[in-house]
Amino acid sequence: MTPKYLMRILRxxxxxxxxxxxxxxxxxxxxxxxADGMTTVSVASARMLIVSSxxxxxxxxxxxxxxxxxxxxDARKAWDRVGALARSTVNNLSRIVEPPEGIEEANYIQRxxxxxxxxxxxxxxDALREINARSGEPNLGITASINGSTVxxxxxxxxxxxxxxxxxxLRDDPGTLSRAAAALALCDSWSSGIAKVVSRP
Numbered sequence: 001m002t003p004k005y006l007m008r009i010l011r012x013x014x015x016x017x018x019x020x021x022x023x024x025x026x027x028x029x030x031x032x033x034x035a036d037g038m039t040t041v042s043v044a045s046a047r048m049l050i051v052s053s054x055x056x057x058x059x060x061x062x063x064x065x066x067x068x069x070x071x072x073x074d075a076r077k078a079w080d081r082v083g084a085l086a087r088s089t090v091n092n093l094s095r096i097v098e099p100p101e102g103i104e105e106a107n108y109i110q111r112x113x114x115x116x117x118x119x120x121x122x123x124x125x126d127a128l129r130e131i132n133a134r135s136g137e138p139n140l141g142i143t144a145s146i147n148g149s150t151v152x153x154x155x156x157x158x159x160x161x162x163x164x165x166x167x168x169x170l171r172d173d174p175g176t177l178s179r180a181a182a183a184l185a186l187c188d189s190w191s192s193g194i195a196k197v198v199s200r201p
Contacts, residue, residue, distance in 0.1 A: 003036075003055030006094045006143050007062060011050045011086040021085040022050050026199045028082050032065070032075070037201045040109055045193025050086075054201070055096070062093070093146045097125055098132060100141025106156035106197055110163055112140075113191050114151045120186040121149055127183040128153050134179060137166055160194065 013021040022041055029039065029052060037054035056062045069075045083089055100106075116124040125144055128151070132139045141154040157163055169176045184190060 001057045002099070003057050003096055005056040005059065005062065005146075006096050007054045007056065008092045008094065009052045010090040010092065011052075011082075012047055012088045013050060014085060014087050017085045018048055018050070021082070022198060024082045024085055025050055025052055028078055029199070029201055031078065032068070034065075034201045038103075038197050039199040039201075040195035041198050042193055042195050043108075045195070046191060047193075049193070049195070051195060092148065092150065094143035094150075094152065095146060097142040097144055098129065098139055100154050100156040101138035102158070103141065103156040105158055108157050108160055108163075109195050109197060110155040110157070111193055111195065112153040112155075113193075114153070114183075114187045115189045116149055116151060116187050118149075121151060124151055124183060124186040127179070127186060131176075131179050131183065135166070135169075135176065137169075163194070 009025075011021060011025065018041070022039070025039055029037075034054055037052065039050065039052045041051075042049045069079055114124060121144065125142060128140065128142050132142070138156070141152075141156065143152050143154075145151070155163065155166065170180055171177075
């Protein structure tokens with residue numbers, strides 16, 4: 001089955017703890033038996049973030065994983081040990097609108113994080129889907145947060161050089177620029193960052 005949900009756990013490491021936190025997150029996911037998803041580390045963004053992303057086919061599967069942490073003392077201690085290396089931890093559960101193309105081979109992920117204006121989220125999702133339909137590029141992954149208003153579009157690439165053509169098109173192609181401007185006009189704010197895939201899952 002195609003996953004319907006994506007749980008992203010975003011951790012901002014304490015100063016000097018980025019790689020220690022990265023290793024701890026990877027080990028925790030291994031100990032939990034997580035077989036899908038990935039972990040990424042920021043290489044170009046406003047904040048250093050270590051993001052673990054796990055897809056779920058349904059909420060029952062997510063509940064089973066959550067219960068496995070709450071009902072197991074060792075799992076709870078492991079969660080706290082990882083958290084102690086982070087300045088902050090945010091759990092973001094999203095509905096998958098469109099999966100990203102090329103995610104299985106990706107070495108880098110570029111994420112566009114949008115905060116839509118009130119009542120404009122549906123229109124923003126539609127605008128991003130229009131960008132996918134008209135871009136001629138591999139589809140951006142699109143997710144819409146369940147525990148907030150955030151919409152995230154993700155580009156999965158093998159190398160950072162693969163990002164240059166879409167950027168050039170955004171600069172040089174009037175149609176691409178117009179569609180991007182229409183999407184941004186629906187937002188209160190937005191940001192973008194590039195992250196390296198460091199582990200699967």
